Amino acid sequence: MRMLLINLCLLLCCNVLAISAEEPDVPLVNPRMVGEIMVSGNYRTHRSVIVAELLFHEGDLIEMVDLPDLIERSRENIQNTSLFNIVKIDWSFPDINTVNIFIVVEERWYIWAFPLFEAEGRNFADFLRTNDGDNFNYGLYLKHDNFRGRHELLKLRFITGYRTQAILDYQNPALNHKSGWGAKMVWYMFDKMAYQTSDDKQLFIKQSGDQLLREMSFHLSYSYRHHHDFYHNIMLSYFDVVAADTLLALNPGYLPGGNTTSRTLEFSYTYEFDRRDSKVYPLNGLYAQLVFARRGMVVDSISDWTGFFQAELLLSWQKQLLNRWYGKSDLKISLIDKPDVPYFYQTGLGYHEYLNGFEYRVIDGATYGALKNKLIFELLPRRDVVWKRMPLKQFSRIHYALYLKFNFDAGYVINTNEFDNNYMANSVLFGYGPGLDLVTIYDQVWGFNYSFNNFGDQGFFLHFNLVL
Structure with a gap:
């Protein structure tokens, strides 16, 4: 009986050790070292331009609890260069001490x-x-x-x-x-x-x-x-x-x-x-x-x-x-x-x-x-549409998003030499009204507003950010 209990204990311990050895990729080791950073899709852009936007580099030690935030902020940094239509970052664990990073970009028309x-x-x-x-x-x-x-x-x-x-x-x-x-x-x-x-x-x-x-x-x-x-x-x-x-x-x-x-x-x-x-x-x-x-x-x-x-x-x-x-x-x-x-x-x-x-x-x-305030409701979250018949890949993917908004702005201008026919300086200024913003490809934002001010002006106003 005693030998039977000993054998059962030994068998249980061996099974536990075997289970632990079979799962080396579970990200429990902290911190891990950044191994390879692999970049693809950058046919014209130098790799150094992309890697410079990352919050980590090869050889750095990263706490695994911080990895998702570091990845997301790095992706935002690359996207904010306005060089790419799409930026994706993924990672893998080749062993219990290392994390590899994979970056895929889709370049714009330049x-x-x-x-x-x-x-x-x-x-x-x-x-x-x-x-x-x-x-x-x-x-x-x-x-x-x-x-x-x-x-x-x-x-x-x-x-x-x-x-x-x-x-x-x-x-x-x-x-x-x-x-x-x-x-x-x-x-x-x-x-x-x-x-x-x-x-x-x-x-x-x-x-x-x-x-x-x-x-x-x-x-x-x-x-x-x-x-x-x-x-x-x-x-x-x-x-x-x-x-x-x-x-x-x-x-x-x-x-x-x-x-x-x-x-x-x-x-x-x-x-x-x-x-x-x-x-x-x-x-x-x-x-x-x-x-x-x-x-x-x-x-x-x-x-x-x-x-x-x-x-x-x-x-x-x-x-x-x-x-x-x-x-x-x-x-x-x-x-x-x-x-x-x-x-x-x-x-x-x-x-x-x-x-x-x-x-x-x-x-x-x-x-x-000037203090400009905006309450925004995401009416239509970002949607991506792929136009398969477009021969130029840089224009084949179209994205768009719609946002409802309500603007409330306030301002004040100090003018000690006010011209006789100007009356808005040295007075509190208020502007407000609803609007709709369209955000789409190549950093374009189109704003459609109906606005009022405290001097009786009102109207429909179109704003867009095209700068050439």
Whole structure:
């Protein structure tokens, strides 16, 4: 009997040991070392561009409880490069001490060359308000995304119409723990210009056949990125501007010192923190941007204008509140150290930052703040459709998503030199209303809003983020 009990105990122990030995791939060992990182689908993109977006590298030790979050954030980083339609990351355990990573990407179309026909305006609603049949540009657009497979950008743009423009732009972005740089040359010529603000709307003058304003500018930038989410950028710019006497007669303060020519330097430093799930249409995460700039530094003796300092702060927060419900808030504050600047440098709401319901308006001022809030409901989650008959693989997969939203924006502009016919500065501004956003391929977001403001304006407004 005693021998029988001993044999049963030995048999049970052997079975337990056998079961343990037969399951070496169960991820119980912590931490594990990253073994191979294998990348496929990158026919043009260098492997280093993709690997630089990962939060881990070969040889790193990773706690298995952290692996899913690291994988998801790495996938978001790669997707946010705007180089790929699809990014997938998977992993396997070849042994009890190692984890291998598999990355599959589907590249986008990178070379664009086509005739250009576009509307001119601060936004599409303002274009519809001011268009007299001449607010169009047409020309040629050449763009090479992911130039040389290194995430570089090369762009050529030639247009005429409302404005004549030529742009040559090269950008070499900073990868993680590396620096980047860029150079840009721009030439503008206008025969229709906004010269003043009245009733919080821009007034325009047109002079057919003669240029009202000619502007040449050169820009050099240096950037550095560290720890994936932190960016530094330094830019030095030179501007050479010539205004016609007709423009100066309508607004003597258009350029510094009331002169017809202006040659100035601009220096800016930008710091960014970006930890959002998407740069195109974020639903979770944080973003912060801080800008310090010295603008309008005259480099000739024509004017005694010394320029001005400008500081800007942008904070953006977005978070899932409930299933399919999200909240988003953006805070923007801008201030300069002078109560008034030449109209060429005019700041305020409506130029680069607008409130919903104020699309027709520009509210001039030296200092302004804006708080834009959005409650979002995911009406139609992302859907992918494959068009099998499309010969170009880069366009064969189409995705789209629809979001219902309600906007509620507030702002305030400080203007100590308020023009007699402008009444929105130095007053609280409110804009609100429902809308619908369509998010689709190649980072396109189309917004359809019906908005109101506290000054009685209302209307249907279309917004889209196409930047060429």
